Amino acid sequence: MRRFALLLLSALALAGCGAQPATQQAATPQPATQQAGFPVTIENCGRTYTFDKPPTRVVTGYHPALETLLALGLQDRVVGRTNFSESAFLPGQKELYDKIPEISPTIMLPQKEVMLSLGADFVLDNSPASFDAAGGYATVEELTAAGAPVYLLGGWCSPEKQLEFEIEQIFTDLRNLGAIFGVPDRAEKLITELRARLDDATRRVADRPKVRVLATDGGKGPVNAYGGAGLTNQLIELAGGENVLADVKADYTEVNAETIAAADPQALIVSEYATLRGEPMPTAPQKAEEAFAIARNSTAARERRYLALPVAAQHPGYRNVLAVVEIAEFLHPDAFD
Known part of the structure; x- marks a missing residue:
């Protein structure tokens, strides 16, 4: 996508x-009756x-x-x-x-x-x-x-x-x-509910140390990854994370293996697909293992720490707010006990 x-x-x-x-x-003349x-x-x-x-x-x-x-x-x-x-x-x-x-x-x-x-x-x-x-x-x-x-x-x-x-x-x-x-009343009700969930999650993680995150879509080199601009980067930041590719001013891009190896992530976010255009895709565990092999000396690799995030959450829509909460709970579980 x-x-x-x-x-x-x-x-x-x-x-x-x-x-x-x-x-x-x-x-344009208005009709006699208007909804x-x-x-x-x-x-x-x-x-x-x-x-x-x-x-x-x-x-x-x-x-x-x-x-x-x-x-x-x-x-x-x-x-x-x-x-x-x-x-x-x-x-x-x-x-x-x-x-x-x-x-x-x-x-x-x-x-x-x-x-x-x-x-x-x-x-x-x-x-x-x-x-x-x-x-x-x-x-x-x-x-x-x-x-x-x-x-x-x-x-x-x-x-x-x-x-x-x-x-x-x-x-x-x-x-x-x-x-x-x-349906403005429905919209305002949903906005209120989502904003409350977003505010609660960001408040819980606000004063905690940032977790260094690599957001990857797989690859052994170059690696498909998410840089320091755009939607996925914002999800990471709101959830109390720090994008290890923050200096790469791109959204979805390719990054060489050397950059990934030097990034030293503490955790991974892995784009998860079931199929793409009807074709089976590499699973999130498979893509996580590819990243662990490249950044083998990282904390993320040693702890095998990753979150499989449905790719639909990485495109604009209602579930973006839900994704912030999910990522925050993954990065800072103690904040949600």
Whole structure:
């Protein structure tokens, strides 16, 4: 997914049948009756949308987007979702996932012809990769013409913006989605619950020594790893860790074995997949052993200390906050006794 996210963004102005640019909306006569709480105007990726009514035919891309809507109780609005077989589901969500039609056998949105035939009135994803014409996907412009505005989670509007991720963006997304779908009370309730969990975890680890962490996605050299910018780095820092690759100003990148050997991590976070595009992937224990072999003199290797983190938690969405708590409990177990 990280490699997909490095594709160039087709950043085009959006409009839709359910959403129109605010500048156009001002000139559009309002209907005689208007649903309570509407129209609603929000901004996303430099675009401004005004929604006259909640979307009812939603298509979601990579699974963290669907997870976020399910957390808001909006499964009845979703008419299509992509395949998710990469890692574990959040509790209670597998049953809801199974009831939604699958429109793509991969984590990516379907090809253009299929996508445009779905009659969507809203598209939610967390990567610009699914809108790249070079890959055969419907562009943002084409979806605009079909009446389906696109919202990208986490501020992941471009590869450069990925490096600027802040956890606050998740709360902004939840508040925006609550407004768009006419369920602001649900969104505020969820935000309050998540913020309480995040604040509790960060308070518990605030005064404890930082644990030196290597976040790896496997490899014997070069190693696929997470540098000192972006989402995974922020999860580590909020959880009371220190990224041993903090000086590598990248999100997902390749690092030579010599750098890993010299990093001396005290613990590993290992990206966990079940499959990727239907193909079996190396397991988290296998990838941990690869890192231990490279950094064989490290504390992490001596103690065989690692946390398998579902890769979906390393992409923008509702479960990012849950991941901070999980990592904090792993790095500082005594703080949670």
